[in-house]
Amino acid sequence: xxxxTPSPTKEHGLHLLREMIRIRRFEEKCAELYGxxxxxxxxxxxxxxxxxxxxxxxxLRPDDAIVATYREHGQAxxxxxxATSIMAEMYGKSGGCSRGRGGSMHLFDAATRFxxxxxxxxxxxxxxxxxxxxxxxxxxxxVTACFFGDGAVAEGEFHESLxxxxxxxxxxxxxxxxxxxxxxxxxxxxxxxxxxxxxxRGYRVAGESVDGMDVLxxxxxxxxxxxxxxxxxxxxxxxAKTYRFRAHSAYDPExxxxxxxxxxxxxxxxxxxxxxxxxxxxxxxPADLERIEAEAAREVAEAVAFAEASPWEPVEDLLRDVxxxxxxxxxxxxxxxxxxxxxATP
Amino acid sequence: xxxxxxxxxxxxxxxALQKDPRVFLMGEDVGRYGGTYAVSRGxxxxxxxxxxxxxxxxxxxxxxxxxxxxxxxxRPIVEVMTVNFSxxxxxxxxxxxxxxxxxxxxxxxxxxxxxxxxxxxxQVAAQHSxxxxxxxxxxxxxxxxxxxxLADARGMLWSALQDPDPVLVFEHATLYxxxxxxxxxxxxxxxxRAAVRRPxxxxxxxxxGGTLGxxxxxxxxxxxxxxxxxxxxxxxxxxxxxxxxxxxVAKTRRAVIVDEGWRSGSLSAEVSARIMEGAFYDLxxxxxxxxxxxxxxxxxxxxxxxALPQPAAIAEAARNVVRAHG
Numbered sequence: 166x167x168x169x170t171p172s173p174t175k176e177h178g179l180h181l182l183r184e185m186i187r188i189r190r191f192e193e194k195c196a197e198l199y200g201x202x203x204x205x206x207x208x209x210x211x212x213x214x215x216x217x218x219x220x221x222x223x224x225l226r227p228d229d230a231i232v233a234t235y236r237e238h239g240q241a242x243x244x245x246x247x248a249t250s251i252m253a254e255m256y257g258k259s260g261g262c263s264r265g266r267g268g269s270m271h272l273f274d275a276a277t278r279f280x281x282x283x284x285x286x287x288x289x290x291x292x293x294x295x296x297x298x299x300x301x302x303x304x305x306x307x308v309t310a311c312f313f314g315d316g317a318v319a320e321g322e323f324h325e326s327l328x329x330x331x332x333x334x335x336x337x338x339x340x341x342x343x344x345x346x347x348x349x350x351x352x353x354x355x356x357x358x359x360x361x362x363x364x365x366r367g368y369r370v371a372g373e374s375v376d377g378m379d380v381l382x383x384x385x386x387x388x389x390x391x392x393x394x395x396x397x398x399x400x401x402x403x404x405a406k407t408y409r410f411r412a413h414s415a416y417d418p419e420x421x422x423x424x425x426x427x428x429x430x431x432x433x434x435x436x437x438x439x440x441x442x443x444x445x446x447x448x449x450x451p452a453d454l455e456r457i458e459a460e461a462a463r464e465v466a467e468a469v470a471f472a473e474a475s476p477w478e479p480v481e482d483l484l485r486d487v488x489x490x491x492x493x494x495x496x497x498x499x500x501x502x503x504x505x506x507x508x509a510t511p
Numbered sequence: 512x513x514x515x516x517x518x519x520x521x522x523x524x525x526x527a528l529q530k531d532p533r534v535f536l537m538g539e540d541v542g543r544y545g546g547t548y549a550v551s552r553g554x555x556x557x558x559x560x561x562x563x564x565x566x567x568x569x570x571x572x573x574x575x576x577x578x579x580x581x582x583x584x585x586r587p588i589v590e591v592m593t594v595n596f597s598x599x600x601x602x603x604x605x606x607x608x609x610x611x612x613x614x615x616x617x618x619x620x621x622x623x624x625x626x627x628x629x630x631x632x633x634q635v636a637a638q639h640s641x642x643x644x645x646x647x648x649x650x651x652x653x654x655x656x657x658x659x660x661l662a663d664a665r666g667m668l669w670s671a672l673q674d675p676d677p678v679l680v681f682e683h684a685t686l687y688x689x690x691x692x693x694x695x696x697x698x699x700x701x702x703x704r705a706a707v708r709r710p711x712x713x714x715x716x717x718x719x720g721g722t723l724g725x726x727x728x729x730x731x732x733x734x735x736x737x738x739x740x741x742x743x744x745x746x747x748x749x750x751x752x753x754x755x756x757x758x759x760v761a762k763t764r765r766a767v768i769v770d771e772g773w774r775s776g777s778l779s780a781e782v783s784a785r786i787m788e789g790a791f792y793d794l795x796x797x798x799x800x801x802x803x804x805x806x807x808x809x810x811x812x813x814x815x816x817x818a819l820p821q822p823a824a825i826a827e828a829a830r831n832v833v834r835a836h837g
Contacts, residue, residue: 264616273615295579325572489675
């Protein structure tokens with residue numbers, strides 16, 4: 166899959182634009198709310214990387230599964246988790262998509278098979294392998310898409326998971342969002358081999374690298390990758406080369422990268438690239454963009470209002486959801502079970 | 512019928528695989544090799560490679576895959592060869608299995624069973640002999656069980672599979688060859704309560720897993736001296752059956768905790784603390800503990816034996832608390 170992608174229809178082009186702008190405006194608001202103390206803890210913004218989630222998720226069906234990282238607001242929004250419940254989660258309110266227990270890094274939604282929000286780098290890959298194993302065992306033609314960053318490539322779980330998924334031909338799309346930094350460590354300083362395709366090839370995993378700033382290219386590559394996986398051909402490794410415009414988290418003074426580098430990448434802003442493309446193809450009128458911006462602003466405003474109004478969970482519920490409410494005892498009644506264990510001696 | 516601990520676990524695995532199509536077994540050498548401790552021998556032939564799955568040496572990923580499959584509604588049984596190797600998948604167990612229900616606000620359930628061998632006594636030195644189950648018993652979101660009898664080896668697995676949360680099953684490596692009688696219709700047992708394995712009035716000996724047999728031997732020796740020890744098998748290390756511990760201590764007024772884990776920051780410390788919190792005024796003597804010496808388990812037999820709780824030391828500790836009548 167190389168070369169320029171064909172122009173989208175106007176409808177689809179605007180859809181992609183709308184999704185990227187939704188993420189951008191939502192996160193800009195999050196940054197502001199972090200500043201005002203409404204959102205606490207860690208806040209990892211996706212700004213600059215929107216084309217990856219938006220492009221990739223076009224290739225998925227509603228019954229496919231997603232495992233994401235702590236930088237997952239974009240995936241969650243595109244997947245269809247309401248912005249209201251995502252924002253309430255950021256606030257830690259009971260109306261949050263994880264009832265406030267997870268926060269920004271742990272967005273979950275069983276209804277859309279969105280399995281988090283994993284904040285251990287590399288920790289989500291084995292989960293994706295297991296979700297895919299369950300599908301394979303049950304004969305389901307579903308795909309599990311697993312997002313992770315370039316930092317995860319240094320973790321043992323990356324290597325174990327690619328190997329196991331390839332060995333068992335599991336339907337996993339491994340999607341590496343290579344934003345060139347593992348927190349503050351440049352990829353040149355954490356990888357001996359910078360060509361990540363070679364790592365996939367080393368495990369006999371099919372792979373492709375794509376310009377992660379070009380949403381149309383990401384979508385095309387993801388569709389190709391998902392078709393491979395859904396056809397039962399085994400896992401696929403898709404690398405999206407992208408860049409994070411904002412700091413790693415709110416605590417990051419960005420001492421590790423020159424401002425010029427950031428500015429250079431901002432010239433390839435995925436939203437601007439798509440806008441240029443749509444204008445070039447005469448698929449965008451000023452009114453379209455105004456409408457999209459107005460819709461995004463309204464969605465963000467509603468999300469904030471919902472989060473503000475959402476109640477705090479009562480502290481009496483502190484111990485909720487540590488274990489299931491009422492674990493079932495085994496087949497035996499307690500009395501019978503006690504008799505049974507008392508019957509044997511070691 | 513006459514059976515062994517190993518065969519009892521195999522019978523439990525077979526029953527689970529027969530009864531529930533969602534169950535599969537996965538781990539290192541569980542298939543063609545027949546299981547490191549021969550527990551799963553014959554199961555590959557009976558149930559096939561889809562359900563008896565040999566894995567690469569990738570503890571973190573195959574345990575994580577078990578978690579993922581459990582989230583998706585399967586009932587995986589993952590065998591980690593020994594608890595010593597489970598440190599390679601500690602992240603998956605502690606950061607994923609134990610937290611996903613909570614972090615997801617109750618949306619995700621992880622009905623996973625992880626079986627591991629634990630403990631010393633076979634001269635396999637410091638990287639194959641430790642007892643880390645107390646660490647796991649520290650973690651909210653996990654259930655930790657330790658079958659010490661044939662009935663529990665046979666019956667705990669099914670109950671663990673019915674539990675909607677992750678259950679870790681610790682099989683002491685010296686128990687696999689344990690022989691005894693088990694009723695033909697032996698089946699599921701509870702995984703909630705401790706069990707009195709020997710009633711007594713003079714001192715409570717609280718233990719679990721691999722040290723139950725040694726503790727019962729100590730109780731036999733004490734009985735010959737006129738000291739009637741009650742032996743309480745914890746069975747479930749998390750959540751602890753505190754009521755059973757306190758009830759025994761309320762009766763005997765003395766307690767010795769026997770744990771193959773080390774003493775510092777340990778499960779034995781937790782049991783002792785609960786007795787102090789809940790039965791302080793029932794006690795006639797300070798709580799005593801018999802634990803492993805604070806040394807990586809050494810290879811030579813005489814040093815390994817010296818490092819581990821032994822019947823003589825257990826009996827001596829019991830005599831001391833009985834003599835220390837307040």
